[in-house]
Amino acid sequence: MRAEIKKISYYLPEQVVTNDDLERENPDWDMGLVGSRIGVLKRHIAREDETALDLAIKACKNMFAEDRSLKGLVDGIIFCTQSGDYILPPDSCILHKELGLGEDVFAFDLNLACSGYVYGLALAQGLISSGRAANILLVNADTYSKYINKHDRSVRVLFGDGAAVSWIAASGSEKGIIDIRCSTYGKYYDKFIIPAGGCRTPRSRATASSNTDNSGNARTPENIYMDGMAILAFVNSKIPAQINGILSKNGLGIEDIALFVFHQASKPSLDKLASLLKIDPEKVYSNIDRVGNTVSASIPIALKDAIEEGRASAGDKVLLSGFGVGLSWGTAIVNL
Amino acid sequence: MIDRQAVEEAVFKAIDSANKELSKRERLVKSAGTALTGPASALDSLGFVIFITIVENKIKEEFGTAITLADERALSGDSNAYETVGKLVDYICLLINDSAKGRQ
Numbered sequence: 028m029r030a031e032i033k034k035i036s037y038y039l040p041e042q043v044v045t046n047d048d049l050e051r052e053n054p055d056w057d058m059g060l061v062g063s064r065i066g067v068l069k070r071h072i073a074r075e076d077e078t079a080l081d082l083a084i085k086a087c088k089n090m091f092a093e094d095r096s097l098k099g100l101v102d103g104i105i106f107c108t109q110s111g112d113y114i115l116p117p118d119s120c121i122l123h124k125e126l127g128l129g130e131d132v133f134a135f136d137l138n139l140a141c142s143g144y145v146y147g148l149a150l151a152q153g154l155i156s157s158g159r160a161a162n163i164l165l166v167n168a169d170t171y172s173k174y175i176n177k178h179d180r181s182v183r184v185l186f187g188d189g190a191a192v193s194w195i196a197a198s199g200s201e202k203g204i205i206d207i208r209c210s211t212y213g214k215y216y217d218k219f220i221i222p223a224g225g226c227r228t229p230r231s232r233a234t235a236s237s238n239t240d241n242s243g244n245a246r247t248p249e250n251i252y253m254d255g256m257a258i259l260a261f262v263n264s265k266i267p268a269q270i271n272g273i274l275s276k277n278g279l280g281i282e283d284i285a286l287f288v289f290h291q292a293s294k295p296s297l298d299k300l301a302s303l304l305k306i307d308p309e310k311v312y313s314n315i316d317r318v319g320n321t322v323s324a325s326i327p328i329a330l331k332d333a334i335e336e337g338r339a340s341a342g343d344k345v346l347l348s349g350f351g352v353g354l355s356w357g358t359a360i361v362n363l
Numbered sequence: 364m365i366d367r368q369a370v371e372e373a374v375f376k377a378i379d380s381a382n383k384e385l386s387k388r389e390r391l392v393k394s395a396g397t398a399l400t401g402p403a404s405a406l407d408s409l410g411f412v413i414f415i416t417i418v419e420n421k422i423k424e425e426f427g428t429a430i431t432l433a434d435e436r437a438l439s440g441d442s443n444a445y446e447t448v449g450k451l452v453d454y455i456c457l458l459i460n461d462s463a464k465g466r467q
Contacts, residue, residue: 060384064413180386181407215438242407243388255408256400256415256445260437295416302429 029203030148030155030195032361035331036090037191037324038082039071049184055243056180066294070187070319072172079110079168080118082190084125087164090192091126097194098126102160103133105150107143107323109352110170111136122166133160140219141290141351142209143167143323144193145359148347149207151195165193169322171251174221176237178245182253185293187319191327202362205344208273209357212265218257219352223248261354262296267303269358270348277360281306284360285343286333290350291315291325300348312338323349339363365426365459371395371452377421378448381414395449415445422455430458 046062046069062068073082083106091098106119117136128134139146147165154160168190175183223234234248246252266289274280287310289297294315301311312333321328326347333339343363350356375393382390389410391397398404399411406414415432423429432454436444444454 055386055388057384057386061386061409061413064384064416065409181409184409218438240407241402241405242410243386244407253408255412256433257438259412259433260435263431263433264435264438293412295412298416299431299433303431 028156028158029198029201030152031198031203032148032193032330032363033196034090034094034194035191035327036086036093037189037328037331038085038089039187039189039318040073040077040082042072042074043069044072045069046184053178053180058184061184064294065184066297066313066315067184067187067319068316071189073170073188077170078112079108079170079188079190080112080121082170082188083118083122083166083168083192086168086190086192087122087126087166090194097162098128100162101128101132101164102162103154104128104164104166105135105137105147106166106168107137107139107147108168109138109140109322110168110173118168119166139353139355140169140322141292141320141325142349142353142355142357144326145207145347145349145357146209146355147323148195148204148359149209149357152204152207155195155197161197163195165195167191167323167327169324171322174249174251176244176246176250179250181242181244181255182251185320187321189318189321189324189328191324191331193327202341205360205362206273206277207357207359208269210265210269210355212261212354215257215261215354218254218261218354219252221249221251258292258351259296259299262292262350263299263303265356266300266348266350266358269356270304270346273358273360279344279360283344284310284346286339286345287311288326288330288333288345288347290348291318291320291329292351293320322351325349334363365456365463367452367456369425370422370455370459373421373425374418374448374452374455377414377418380421381417384413385410391448393448395447395452397448399447399451400445418451418455422459426459428459428462430455430462
């Protein structure tokens with residue numbers, strides 16, 4: 028039994044922060060050309076009192092409003108986030124309450140970042156193919172803006188907040204997930220990290236203290252730290268091999284894929300993947316200019332936009348690939 | 364073997380282009396000793412990614428060779444190939460020569 032992506036809805040916070048806004052706030056950032064080079068011109072940012080769960084509730088309610096039969100069909104929720112409302116309970120349980128779902132509906136959280144959509148698809152596919160479920164809500168929501176120091180250009184430029192929900196359903200046809208591959212490179216876990224705030228290094232007065240580096244970026248150990256060069260190197264060295272491997276295993280080539288929807292990490296990473304894999308840039312979808320990097324929500328948001336723009340349609344094979352924190356990465360081939 | 368001086372000139376041209384895009388604090392001096400990574404570097408990780416993207420494009424334009432500077436060596440951090448402009452030039456020469464051998 029295949030699992031198919033039946034429908035996607037997403038919600039982006041109302042507040043939009045443009046590169047001009049960032050430069051007004053930080054006059055020494057010179058955002059003019061940096062924005063176009065990195066590819067992000069604006070991003071949606073959650074209000075101080077708005078969480079990833081709030082965004083997810085709105086995305087799910089939008090989907091339920093579009094398809095009134097869905098609520099009664101849901102067997103489970105997989106909620107991928109690193110921006111939970113609480114240390115415990117998981118967001119998925121609160122979402123279950125907010126959506127008014129029944130007691131037989133399972134709900135659990137998945138703590139992954141930019142690979143989280145593909146990993147979520149793999150879990151949903153497993154539950155569906157084993158007969159454990161027929162309809163799953165795969166929710167991807169994050170508000171990294173709450174972890175980013177406002178004076179750290181190296182990450183603030185890149186990330187936006189957002190939530191997406193995908194209805195993953197048992198498919199009675201050729202439609203659906205053809206194959207998925209998931210990988211991990213834990214050796215370099217510290218290349219993309221929030222060092223303090225967990226049980227290993229609890230928050231303290233010391234972890235709240237900010238340091239400014241040579242390039243003028245400020246952060247505390249409670250903020251996101253990303254080694255951009257290492258992450259780009261990880262993407263360049265690991266993702267093409269995984270993509271070529273999964274294509275080859277399924278007897279497919281680059282030319283068989285109608286559209287490549289990569290995690291919207293940054294323009295340099297998308298350009299480099301296209302170049303290394305020898306993909307016609309026209310077949311690589313990107314909406315990073317207007318959304319930014321929305322972590323695990325970026326692939327479903329991009330896929331929905333691509334379908335709505337007519338870049339992919341029923342019957343097309345699309346390749347989805349997500350990569351980031353962990354380091355973790357995953358690739359799926361899907362027959363739309 | 365690639366002409367090292369030609370590669371250095373290409374990297375200096377890339378520095379000129381990058382300096383138009385980098386913030387004042389990050390602007391690079393056209394010198395072999397200019398630090399690109401580590402505590403002495405003025406580039407943040409975003410600036411560094413922008414710089415190496417410009418360098419890769421410049422090398423492709425000048426020598427017709429597509430190279431990838433952000434590779435597994437950059438991930439491990441064990442390599443000092445990116446520490447200074449001079450070491451970067453040496454590394455680019457190595458990549459171009461490797462690429463030429465691969466084509467033979």
